[in-house]
Amino acid sequence: MASTTTESSRILHEIETLKSARSDLDRRISSLESQLRDLNHHQNNGVSHAPSASVSTLDSTFPHGLSPDMIYRYSRHLLLPSFGVQAQSRLLKSSILVVGAGGLGSPALMYLAACGAGRLGIVDHDVVELNNMHRQIIHTEAYIGRSKVESAAATCHSINSTVQIVEHKEALRTSNALEIFSKYDIIVDATDNAPSRYMISDCCVVLGKPLVSGAAVGLEGQLTVYNYNGGPCYRCLFPTPPPTTACQRCSDSGVLGVVPGIIGCLQALEAIKIASAVGEPLSGRMLLFDALAARIRTVKIRGRSLQCEVCGENSKFKAAQFQEFDYEKFTQSPLSTSPLRLKLLEPHSRISAKEYSDRLRNGESHVLLDVRPEHHFKIVSLPNSLNVPLASLDGRLEEVGLALKEEEHKQGSDSSSGDVQLYVVCRRGNDSQRAVKALQEKGFTSAKDIIGGLEGWAREVDPTYPAY
């Protein structure tokens, strides 16, 4: 077993090295390709096709400023009586920033690139992972392990090379948000966590930018336009952040891939409407999408609150206050997508996955309690584990006691080994700690959690163990 582990980590290491070499090569190739593209543009077509130039220094045979290529590319927009050349021309002069190149950002970015937004910014600091692919359709398998921003930019460029794409490969923070946002007309919130949503909304208020905000989890989505034409901001609606337990993340609660896809498309639509000054943006209203019932409702929401801490009458919230504000503390959840790592227990109440595997090999008499929800347990579980979800643990303590007794019985005559141990495991090692705490309070004093849960097991013991 030990040699298998060493061999696996050697292979993992080699994969990492090769991946990093590959991404260096890819970067060089794409940089050379873009140099070549620029050269060709200048040689063959003159400057009018170069991305940034095409917006401003258009060939001016036509008063609207669209080149023949653009007229052809956007012809179906131009044919729309309610859109037409005027709206397209406004769109071509607009700049839109999409924060987050994930499930919402994917379709939003693709449509915004396709429709001819003049300048399109992308903010993200994550890398593409295999478990993103079912919903983050802007990325392709070839980009797994590489920057989401690079990947998204490459797709946008391949859809429409005349759009200027700006890559912001960094996490959005109070230290850089003002500077980044100030370069764009419209902000699209396609992030996945509460602190980012407050930060983005506040920054838009400080800078006076309209915000197209979308969210999705499970089988539901929400969409609103904030801070537009005297409408409310995010804080007018939600002055107090929800408790951490109420903040569901796709990485914990799951999400049907097409649901953020639909909301992301609607975000692109709202951004296009604002940029081209067409139609009625979804301000002062909230769209609720229910995938299971196949129903979309739009409810009227409150207007701007005069008492709002940020956009209200007497608000003192300006750039300086924004930069000082601690969004992680305010919402009690981290800005980064990295999962929560609780530390509730004393070291003697915990063991590492490696140590558990050693004890398992030594035939130590024990019961392994898996406290994940049943549908998690069905995905994958360790052998001989007993599934009692944390939520129902209180009412099922008897079962735990019985399992321990049974194990004791099995030991029977040769009970020189002492007490039967009780180990608790979950997905990441948070719920297992909560469970151990509860168990200890109910008299199962020897209960221990396996540090890092099944993820720890995959890391330390069996790299081939399925992650989810």
Added chain:
Amino acid sequence: MKGQEYRFETSESSGEKVEHLVQIKALFFARARDLTGLNDMVLDVPSGSTAKDCLNKIVGKFPRLEEIIGCVVLALNEDYTTESTIVKDKDELAIIPPISGG
């Protein structure tokens, strides 16, 4: 009005105007759906009850809603409402916690 005795009358059968109870439908979204395990529920409340009274009654039935009730958007018949609005028979009260995922 609270604390009084109410006679329950089925207005359909009697056709009388006097109604002591109104029936509203509560619609749950996002986290409220998880916590109640329901998409919606029918609720009988004394006439003259406010949206807040309805919320209190719902939280009474589903105490776990307590954690989010301070952070929801309310809509009455898809229109903006405040907690002090008086509900009418057949009203739909939507309880909408924010979603932050993406």
